Amino acid sequence: MMGRVVVAALLAVVAVLPAIVRGQLQVGFYNTTCPNAETLVQQAVAAAFANDSGIAAGLIRLHFHDCFVNGCDASVLLVSANGTAERDAAPNKPSLRGFEVIDAAKAAVESSCAGTVSCADIVAFAARDSVNLTGQASYQVPSGRRDGNVSLDVDATNNLPPPTFTAQQLVDRFANKTLTAEEMVILSGAHTVGRSFCSSFLPRIWSNTTPTVDAGLSPAYATLLQALCPSTPDASTTTAVDPTTPAVLDNNYYKLLSLNLGLFFSDNQLRTNATLNASVNSFAANETLWKEKFAAAMVKMGNIEVLTGTQGEIRLNCSVVNSGGSITSPAGIIATMAHHDYSGSIHNIATT
Numbered sequence: 001m002m003g004r005v006v007v008a009a010l011l012a013v014v015a016v017l018p019a020i021v022r023g024q025l026q027v028g029f030y031n032t033t034c035p036n037a038e039t040l041v042q043q044a045v046a047a048a049f050a051n052d053s054g055i056a057a058g059l060i061r062l063h064f065h066d067c068f069v070n071g072c073d074a075s076v077l078l079v080s081a082n083g084t085a086e087r088d089a090a091p092n093k094p095s096l097r098g099f100e101v102i103d104a105a106k107a108a109v110e111s112s113c114a115g116t117v118s119c120a121d122i123v124a125f126a127a128r129d130s131v132n133l134t135g136q137a138s139y140q141v142p143s144g145r146r147d148g149n150v151s152l153d154v155d156a157t158n159n160l161p162p163p164t165f166t167a168q169q170l171v172d173r174f175a176n177k178t179l180t181a182e183e184m185v186i187l188s189g190a191h192t193v194g195r196s197f198c199s200s201f202l203p204r205i206w207s208n209t210t211p212t213v214d215a216g217l218s219p220a221y222a223t224l225l226q227a228l229c230p231s232t233p234d235a236s237t238t239t240a241v242d243p244t245t246p247a248v249l250d251n252n253y254y255k256l257l258s259l260n261l262g263l264f265f266s267d268n269q270l271r272t273n274a275t276l277n278a279s280v281n282s283f284a285a286n287e288t289l290w291k292e293k294f295a296a297a298m299v300k301m302g303n304i305e306v307l308t309g310t311q312g313e314i315r316l317n318c319s320v321v322n323s324g325g326s327i328t329s330p331a332g333i334i335a336t337m338a339h340h341d342y343s344g345s346i347h348n349i350a351t352t
């Protein structure tokens, strides 16, 4: 009884502590330290999108691939001299794109408020802006992430779900990142935009050099894909993941699944389990419902294993960790004030 009162009182205290002291992300984290940060990122994304609308899909995937490997800490952006960083891993190379857009956004933000805005936040903002440009959907991005300095190809290989995963493997992988089975189905809806190289679906249409058609893949679609991607495909050939509206973030992905037009084996797996299938059917029937849930799931994904407070650093160049020394900036001072945080996020760089 007494214990419960104490716990309640403690919870009340924790609830009124500024979010920053608790090591949580906050909408408008840069309100005072870099008020135009989100506008500058949005402008960089809009400029890149005007040149190539496919870049939006690339930026949405970049955020996913950042968050699932060592948390949303911009580790996916780091370059390694010997080619052993996350971006060099098979799930990322050569398919991941949008790096130069992040660099352009970072350059704009640095010239406006140096050493203040993390690369990890820029990636999260850019994904949101890409959702806005392709889907007429908006959501606020809690920010205050800090940048990590560990980036290993093996971590990307071990944490990113491959397109050969079964429903159970997909559910387990997302659960490992605190995301529910429904959120896995919701976020897979990002496959309504963008492209894929042949290698990601080749086993569905070829058994060595013999044409084959995976169960759950329309034979007519398989024939088209076989013509585009021979058993030894051109390494540069790509095709739209959602061939009906490849540049629009809509619910066509879910409608296509029921027609055996999901491109990846993993996409089709969402229909093999009655629970997941029920979600697919509800999103196919109600686009508004999916968009609302997609925005919420993107925010949740953006919280995975984030570094906050004095953890990590504010990288000056998104491709490389800072070369020692501490950065003196308004954000750095705020971070120092938040040194004793109550964060539930345990992410010890020294052990990763």
Ligand code: HEM
Residues within 6 Å of the ligand: 054, 057, 058, 060, 061, 064, 095, 096, 097, 161, 162, 163, 164, 165, 170, 184, 187, 188, 190, 191, 193, 194, 195, 196, 197, 198, 199, 200, 241, 264, 266
């Ligand atoms: C559920 C597990 C997932 C699997 C197995 C998966 C797999 C893949 C694969 C194989 C590709 C094509 C890569 C290539 O070019 O060959 C791809 C593309 C893409 N994925 Fe996923 N993905 C998953 C979840 C997600 C999530 C959660 C998001 C974002 C919220 C996402 C966003 C995208 C986007 C936007 C593209 C197109 C990228 C571009 O056009 O540059 N995917 N995915």
Ligand SMILES: *[C@@H]1O[C@H](CO)[C@@H](O)[C@H](O)[C@H]1NC(C)=O
Residues within 6 Å of the ligand: 026, 027, 028, 029, 030, 031
């Ligand atoms: C930043 O400003 C917006 C708009 O006034 C507000 O909603 C948000 O809570 C503010 N965030 C912080 C951390 O001050």
Ligand SMILES: *[C@@H]1O[C@H](CO)[C@@H](O)[C@H](O)[C@H]1NC(C)=O
Residues within 6 Å of the ligand: 048, 051, 052
């Ligand atoms: C425009 O997009 C193409 C790819 O479609 C890319 O090669 C080129 O670098 C982009 N140009 C600019 C200025 O962003």
Ligand SMILES: *[C@@H]1O[C@H](CO)[C@@H](O)[C@H](O)[C@H]1NC(C)=O
Residues within 6 Å of the ligand: 080, 081, 082, 084
């Ligand atoms: C690659 O370089 C990193 C340091 O940047 C080093 O830790 C790692 O051992 C190197 N890997 C290989 C395979 O040489």
Ligand SMILES: *[C@@H]1O[C@H](CO)[C@@H](O)[C@H](O)[C@H]1NC(C)=O
Residues within 6 Å of the ligand: 132, 133, 135, 136, 137, 138
């Ligand atoms: C897209 O973003 C702009 C700028 O932040 C915003 O004004 C607009 O309302 C957003 N669009 C939608 C449909 O939410």
Ligand SMILES: *[C@@H]1O[C@H](CO)[C@@H](O)[C@H](O)[C@H]1NC(C)=O
Residues within 6 Å of the ligand: 167, 168, 171, 181, 273, 274, 275, 276
């Ligand atoms: C669907 O998959 C989930 C997650 O793997 C599992 O918990 C559930 O029992 C499955 N439902 C059915 C009806 O197979």
Ligand SMILES: *[C@@H]1O[C@H](CO)[C@@H](O)[C@H](O)[C@H]1NC(C)=O
Residues within 6 Å of the ligand: 175, 176, 177, 178
């Ligand atoms: C995810 O898996 C790793 C090891 O594979 C484990 O250390 C970690 O606790 C798991 N996280 C969750 C939330 O299940």
Ligand SMILES: *[C@@H]1O[C@H](CO)[C@@H](O)[C@H](O)[C@H]1NC(C)=O
Residues within 6 Å of the ligand: 258, 271, 272, 273, 274, 275, 277, 278, 281
């Ligand atoms: C999935 O939903 C469809 C309705 O679109 C239904 O015909 C099918 O039987 C369902 N499959 C499973 C495994 O529940």
Ligand SMILES: *[C@@H]1O[C@H](CO)[C@@H](O)[C@H](O)[C@H]1NC(C)=O
Residues within 6 Å of the ligand: 286, 288, 289, 292
């Ligand atoms: C679709 O979902 C929205 C958002 O949850 C809801 O308000 C609306 O009533 C749903 N529409 C139908 C036809 O069920």
Ligand SMILES: *[C@@H]1O[C@H](CO)[C@@H](O)[C@H](O)[C@H]1NC(C)=O
Residues within 6 Å of the ligand: 148, 149, 310, 311, 312, 313, 321, 322, 323, 324, 325, 349
């Ligand atoms: C890695 O990040 C920590 C902050 O967590 C920083 O103190 C350290 O200098 C960084 N390491 C390198 C090699 O830059």
Ligand SMILES: *[C@@H]1O[C@H](CO)[C@@H](O)[C@H](O)[C@H]1NC(C)=O
Residues within 6 Å of the ligand: 079, 317, 318, 319, 320
């Ligand atoms: C950032 O670092 C990369 C890799 O070392 C380098 O190629 C690039 O020129 C740097 N960018 C800036 C703006 O200094």
